Amino acid sequence: TSAYTAAYAQQGYRNPIIPGFNPDPSICRVGDDFYLVTSSFEYFPGLPIYHSRDLVNWEQIGHCLTRDEQLPLKNAPASGGLFAPSIRYHKGTFYVICTNVSGGGNFYCTAKKPTGPWSDPIWVDVKSIDPDIFWDDDGKTYFVTQGDQGIRVTEIDLETGKVIGPENLVWGGIGGRFPEAPHIYKKDGYYYLLLGEGGTEYMHSATIGRSKNLLGPYESCPLNPILTHANRIGQGNPIQGVGHADLVQAADGSWWAVFLGFRVTQRYAYYHVLGRETFLAPVDWPAGGWPQVNGNGTVDIKMDVPTLPQSPFQAKPNRTEFDQAELGVEWQFLRNPIRAHYSLSERKGKLRISASKHTLNDLDAVSMVARRQTEHDFIAETALELASTDQDAEAGITLFQNNTHHYDLLVRKKDVGYVVQLRVKVGSLTYIAGEKQVSSAQLTLKIVGNPHQYSFFIKENKVKDYAAIAALDTRYLSTEVAGGFTGVMIGLYASSLSESSNAKAYFDWFLYEPSFGSY
Numbered sequence: 001t002s003a004y005t006a007a008y009a010q011q012g013y014r015n016p017i018i019p020g021f022n023p024d025p026s027i028c029r030v031g032d033d034f035y036l037v038t039s040s041f042e043y044f045p046g047l048p049i050y051h052s053r054d055l056v057n058w059e060q061i062g063h064c065l066t067r068d069e070q071l072p073l074k075n076a077p078a079s080g081g082l083f084a085p086s087i088r089y090h091k092g093t094f095y096v097i098c099t100n101v102s103g104g105g106n107f108y109c110t111a112k113k114p115t116g117p118w119s120d121p122i123w124v125d126v127k128s129i130d131p132d133i134f135w136d137d138d139g140k141t142y143f144v145t146q147g148d149q150g151i152r153v154t155e156i157d158l159e160t161g162k163v164i165g166p167e168n169l170v171w172g173g174i175g176g177r178f179p180e181a182p183h184i185y186k187k188d189g190y191y192y193l194l195l196g197e198g199g200t201e202y203m204h205s206a207t208i209g210r211s212k213n214l215l216g217p218y219e220s221c222p223l224n225p226i227l228t229h230a231n232r233i234g235q236g237n238p239i240q241g242v243g244h245a246d247l248v249q250a251a252d253g254s255w256w257a258v259f260l261g262f263r264v265t266q267r268y269a270y271y272h273v274l275g276r277e278t279f280l281a282p283v284d285w286p287a288g289g290w291p292q293v294n295g296n297g298t299v300d301i302k303m304d305v306p307t308l309p310q311s312p313f314q315a316k317p318n319r320t321e322f323d324q325a326e327l328g329v330e331w332q333f334l335r336n337p338i339r340a341h342y343s344l345s346e347r348k349g350k351l352r353i354s355a356s357k358h359t360l361n362d363l364d365a366v367s368m369v370a371r372r373q374t375e376h377d378f379i380a381e382t383a384l385e386l387a388s389t390d391q392d393a394e395a396g397i398t399l400f401q402n403n404t405h406h407y408d409l410l411v412r413k414k415d416v417g418y419v420v421q422l423r424v425k426v427g428s429l430t431y432i433a434g435e436k437q438v439s440s441a442q443l444t445l446k447i448v449g450n451p452h453q454y455s456f457f458i459k460e461n462k463v464k465d466y467a468a469i470a471a472l473d474t475r476y477l478s479t480e481v482a483g484g485f486t487g488v489m490i491g492l493y494a495s496s497l498s499e500s501s502n503a504k505a506y507f508d509w510f511l512y513e514p515s516f517g518s519y
């Protein structure tokens with residue numbers, strides 16, 4: 001039984017708690033508030049920060065890295081940029097600790113409030129990934145990171161980030177490949193070292209060890225792995241790849257794990273398109289004993305367990321009218337954006353995107369804003385107008401897994417009128433899956449998704465019905481096909497092959513309507 005006894009508990013919640021591409025979650029608590037950060041790779045701004053009062057309902061409150069100087073992403077490849085972050089609160093200051101694998105390596109930023117402003121990065125000269133900071137009772141500060149042979153603990157100076165001791169290899173886990181994602185907790189006189197093992201794919205897990213000394217030797221928990229679906233109990237579970245966890249204790253004494261996992265498009269059919277998402281499980285962690293994650297170390301979509309008193313946030317509208325001065329926090333750019341390419345004020349109530357000479361295939365400042373696909377079942381729709389005399393220019397909506405795997409529903413100018421195309425980009429293959437001549441550059445573009453298919457539609461102005469363009473398999477945008485660490489983003493973009501293009505696209509509104517579907 002759990003230490004969790006609050007009489008006002010509520011029952012049940014749905015996993016994932018933060019759906020869509022939100023991997024490598026790390027969490028901290030301040031009073032009754034929880035803050036959580038996830039990886040963002042080549043997207044800008046970097047590292048979304050979420051807030052919750054009950055661990056079940058989450059609201060994004062901003063990003064940690066919002067300035068170009070904090071987050072250089074020039075030419076960052078797909079799944080480059082920012083890897084797994086940690087978030088901690090120590091003596092009145094928030095810390096986000098992370099690695100920019102495309103420039104600068106390990107760093108941490110500080111803030112007095114989780115909404116920022118966050119400091120410039122304080123760089124730490126330790127070469128690895130998945131950093132965390134651990135403060136020991138004697139006042140010393142340690143940088144904790146991954147390493148090929150196991151987890152390393154290195155004393156640093158908190159003010160400057162300067163390394164002031166050797167890199168100590170402390171524990172390699174239980175022998176799974178890629179021992180990574182370390183977090184250290186001090187409890188009941190032990191140092192507990194939690195890590196991810198098995199790699200972030202189907203063999204993923206979380207394991208834990210403990211020692212009376214920070215630098216080890218660490219004794220392995222007899223229940224290891226304490227979290228995994230790479231076993232008979234986890235087979236056929238629509239959630240796979242669980243691992244890379246962080247633990248947090250609520251104000252009432254109950255313990256919880258947040259971790260990544262992914263929802264496959266079909267049981268036993270191993271494809272996933274939504275990226276790695278953030279999940280929650282209750283943890284039973286008796287004094288002097290080992291933590292046990294949700295009983296047997298597996299989780300479900302529907303979790304029938306007591307929770308903290310639930311305190312949902314007001315739901316955000318599905319439809320964005322682009323009538324605010326800034327885009328909502330759910331939108332991100334691909335790498336550092338060219339600011340002048342975007343405007344919400346040029347035409348009132350419209351998002352203007354100027355074509356960049358970089359296409360969606362390029363590792364550059366592509367003109368695109370994108371948000372996560374968060375459920376398999378959804379409708380995404382936008383009304384746009386392409387303003388261009390240039391036949392090489394195009395604008396539209398894209399399902400973007402990475403620069404080599406995306407489906408684009410676009411409009412471009414033709415000699416007479418305009419043409420709509422559905423273009424498929426899967427690795428070295430490019431294919432036009434559907435095409436339709438239209439009379440005007442003012443159109444509504446629509447995508448309807450389910451676990452297996454994306455269906456594409458257009459509607460011309462003054463025409464009543466939608467015309468179907470084609471349907472495409474979701475699996476070619478899956479991580480299993482595309483590789484990498486991200487998930488499908490839904491992007492609005494404009495590009496042109498001609499250097500001097502003046503092409504612009506005006507997006508009037510955007511709708512994203514997710515539904516839970518089967519899972």
Ligand code: 6LW
Pocket residue numbers: 023024039083084129130180181196199200243244260485
């Ligand atoms: C991350 C590593 C991992 O650094 O994937 O799931 C890497 N685990 O810990 C990128 O997200």
